[in-house]
Amino acid sequence: MPAGSSAQEASPVIDGQAPPAAIDGQAAAFTAFLDGLRPRAMAAGISRRTLDAILPTLTFNPRVVSLDRAQPGGNPAAGASPGIAPFAPYRVRHVDADRIGRGRTRYRDLRPQLAAIERRTGVPEAIMLAIYGHETGYGTYTGDFDLLRSFASLAYDGRRRELFTAEFIATLQLIERGFPRSQMKGSWAGATGYPQFLPSMYLRLGVDGDGDGKADIWRSEPDALASIGNYLTNAGWRPNVPWGVPVRVPADLDRASIRARLVSPRCPRVFDRHSRWLTIAEWRRLGVQPVGTPVPAETEMASLIEPDGPNATAYLLTTNYRAILDYNCSNFYALSVGLLADAVSE
Template sequence: MHGSSGLRGALRRFILVGTAVLALGVGGAPAVAQDEAGFQAYINGPLRAEALRAGVSARTLDAVLPGLTFNPRVVELDRDQPGGGSTGPIPAFAPYKARHVDAARINRGRETYRRLRAKLERVERETGVPESIMVAIFGHETNYGSYTGNFDLPRSLATLAYEGRRRTLFAGEFIATMKMIDRGVPRDSLKGSWAGAFGYPQFLPSVYLRLGRDGDGDGVANIWSNEADTLASIANYFVEAGWRPGQPWGVAVTVPAGLNRAALANRTVPTRCKRVFERHSQWRSMAEWRALGIVPQSGNWPADHIQATLLEPDGPGKTAYLLTGNYRVILDYNCSNFYALSVGLLADEVEH
């Protein structure tokens, strides 16, 4: 999310980043050794106390904490992430689309769509979230379950909490992971990305606790190996994020050369994901967009009353998109225009 819904200041510590250079701390002790000692003090002191206050059982903590060690690789990966305020030119969408909505992913998506059709139909009937959108999220997050990550979640999340840049976030996710174990989630299933997203839909642990759903009636929301539970959980995420049944996510359009883009520029200041939302135009109804000379590239024009914003990801003269409120729901899963566009386009292809 998803990671769901999103993951983005630096508290520096000595870390061994490779084997070529050994950074020495006070008294000549290797920095990694110092970090290990500090890590153990943190997880067995403040983090354990916080988890107990949050309702995690001592039994679970006693079983998990002794086996955890500091993971410098996770800290390195975290520090390599671009900042939320990054500037510079935005790359073209077309190369990203070619990699993420390619023939292999489309074909595998169609096969998955056919194979799971009975489950998909039931979930769509219950939630209003289209079958193809569920499949597209499944495909984008883990290539239909083929790769879900191999980092140990408790170790990664405890390390990131100790590192401290986003301690509140990662300590909370570590505690959510402990609550999952309390609820019976197998310890060996808790593997995922370095930042804590796991399972077929790549939920953070807190998202799993809130939105994970049992899709096959066995009483377990198993998103790490059960496709029915995965689809139900993805759909539940979209319902909670405000998906409107019966509306498309958007439509590919051709924009006339003479369109007055300055008059349509978004004048509101985004409160989150600034670089994502500042590229969107003002909202207009589909009827208003049609009156401005915009035409769909294929398929049916959405209903006149539906509101949409205009996005030209590759600039004027290239394929543009009119995006509805449901597109914003996809952005809630991963706040990236390229990601959300690719999910929508893959969903369209999967249905064919």
């Protein structure tokens, strides 16, 4: 694609039928864009042979661009986001009897490997398993989009060009390491394997969990779980500290006095729902009472979230909850991971 031209100029039609001339022009521009990535790829250690074998096979995928633009913030012309939905319906769908039951079965099957990973990382067995369950249904679905085609298309589109270009090259590096291209499948946005890592995350934090000398998050559950544990450790997980605990909040709690005064530079809308930090003992003195287990130590710092509003179950969240948010910056996701882990380990 010529320097200075926009992705929208190069791809006039995303959904719908484009004229043949437009399709031909887009194909030529896409090919030129890929050729422009060759120097950067080769500087990252990708061989000319690999590039010659792969780049000519790639075509633009309008489907992934359409899905990307449908995400929150993906379309600048879209109206304001609707109000925040309650957590309860999400919890019913994601911490359901089927997922709990299958999780308990996998917990029993994988207990020796999980216990060994917990000893090394300090991350509870059930937390690793709950993430595995949420991400891919305990390995039953991992996505079937061609990673290289997806990343190339998303980089070409240009909305987050640097991110997707880096992931495109990271995927090529995986192929250089000996992983077959046929295995490089995942979600439309490029999450891959049992833990749904981006390729760059695999390169940084993927670890061998079964002792065969290779970290294979696509076919080895021990490798996938060990990599999840390594991710959470890297995100700051502290051993022997619960992620949080369900609590009952008194009707007369002065919420203005506990509002957080800082704005998070990352996922501000997610963190805006959290109160300021107080110790568990201080929360008790305000009348906030745990209604679940395990309860963090009285000196442990925690923030409060009321995901279903007043007069419903709330949660006190420790710093380990923030490690789960690092995996997926969504309060609903992190809460459901914690609750599923608690249910699976009962």
